[in-house]
Amino acid sequence: MLREADVTATTAHLRAGAEAASADLPGLILSAERLATMVAPGAHGLRRAGMGEDFWQYRPAGIGDSARAIDWRRSARSDAQFVRDREAQSAQTARLWVSSGQGMSYSGSELRPTKLARARVLALALAMVLLRGGEKVGLLGHPARLGRAQSGPLAEQLLRRPMATGDGDAPQADELRPNQRLVILSDFLTDIDWVAPFLARAAALGVSGVLLQVLDPDEETFPFDGAVTFRSPSGGLRHDSHDAAGLREAYLMRLAERRDRLRRAAETAGWYFTCHSTDQAPAHALGWLYQTLGR
Numbered sequence: 001m002l003r004e005a006d007v008t009a010t011t012a013h014l015r016a017g018a019e020a021a022s023a024d025l026p027g028l029i030l031s032a033e034r035l036a037t038m039v040a041p042g043a044h045g046l047r048r049a050g051m052g053e054d055f056w057q058y059r060p061a062g063i064g065d066s067a068r069a070i071d072w073r074r075s076a077r078s079d080a081q082f083v084r085d086r087e088a089q090s091a092q093t094a095r096l097w098v099s100s101g102q103g104m105s106y107s108g109s110e111l112r113p114t115k116l117a118r119a120r121v122l123a124l125a126l127a128m129v130l131l132r133g134g135e136k137v138g139l140l141g142h143p144a145r146l147g148r149a150q151s152g153p154l155a156e157q158l159l160r161r162p163m164a165t166g167d168g169d170a171p172q173a174d175e176l177r178p179n180q181r182l183v184i185l186s187d188f189l190t191d192i193d194w195v196a197p198f199l200a201r202a203a204a205l206g207v208s209g210v211l212l213q214v215l216d217p218d219e220e221t222f223p224f225d226g227a228v229t230f231r232s233p234s235g236g237l238r239h240d241s242h243d244a245a246g247l248r249e250a251y252l253m254r255l256a257e258r259r260d261r262l263r264r265a266a267e268t269a270g271w272y273f274t275c276h277s278t279d280q281a282p283a284h285a286l287g288w289l290y291q292t293l294g295r
Contacts, residue, residue: 031125096154101169103189108216123158124154180207195262213275229241
């Protein structure tokens with residue numbers, strides 16, 4: 001049973017976290033809205049006849065088809081009458097997951113956002129584009145809903161998700177739902193043994209998606225030289241080097257091997273993988289995410 005002092009301390013901690021999240025909310029929404037305007041949404045079809053806008057097929061006219069439904073230009077090329085079917089469109093569901101590992105808080109320069117800040121903006125901007133296109137969107141483990149008004153609650157959920165205690169974390173496979181799409185944004189710099197079995201479970205449920213590795217340029221190029229002390233953001237790891245430049249080749253080789261492993265795991269599950277650096281324009285990554293989800 002909690003003591004009164006413990007309850008007071010817990011309440012104060014939650015309030016402080018909520019206030020901090022609320023303070024960042026307007027900036028996150030504004031940045032995501034600006035980014036989302038760079039991508040034009042489009043509805044995704046169900047590959048059957050219905051009330052959509054895109055042409056699907058011609059079929060012979062039958063009982064119940066009115067004269068207005070006949071495509072007379074196509075019918076003039078034969079002795080039969082044909083109807084121009086359009087493709088049915090319905091809301092699809094997309095889920096988003098952004099790593100909250102301590103390592104995501106890293107930025108090598110005050111002029112660049114942290115990996116977490118960039119991942120949140122990309123996730124929310126993608127959600128805005130999908131919502132504008134009439135799709136259902138939600139964070140993994142939360143309900144997915146329709147409507148542009150959902151961008152506000154999504155932003156709050158992104159900001160209020162607590163940071164993990166370690167440098168990395170992983171999505172929960174038991175939160176997967178059949179026949180949806182999932183976007184995972186992480187730096188993938190800690191243990192990635194979870195990736196292959198997670199994607200195998202997703203593929204078995206008919207879940208498709210993308211992996212986006214978000215890194216700081218320092219993590220891409222390893223520009224360090226001389227005596228450098230490396231510490232993990234969580235404080236769990238430390239390495240003192242007297243010749244950081246001598247580590248560069250081995251580091252870049254391990255990074256390339258890690259990316260190859262992630263790419264193979266994605267391809268095996270029918271997913272897609274790519275990388276994004278926080279010194280790059282986020283619009284390119286957003287466009288890739290949206291186009292890839294539509295494949």
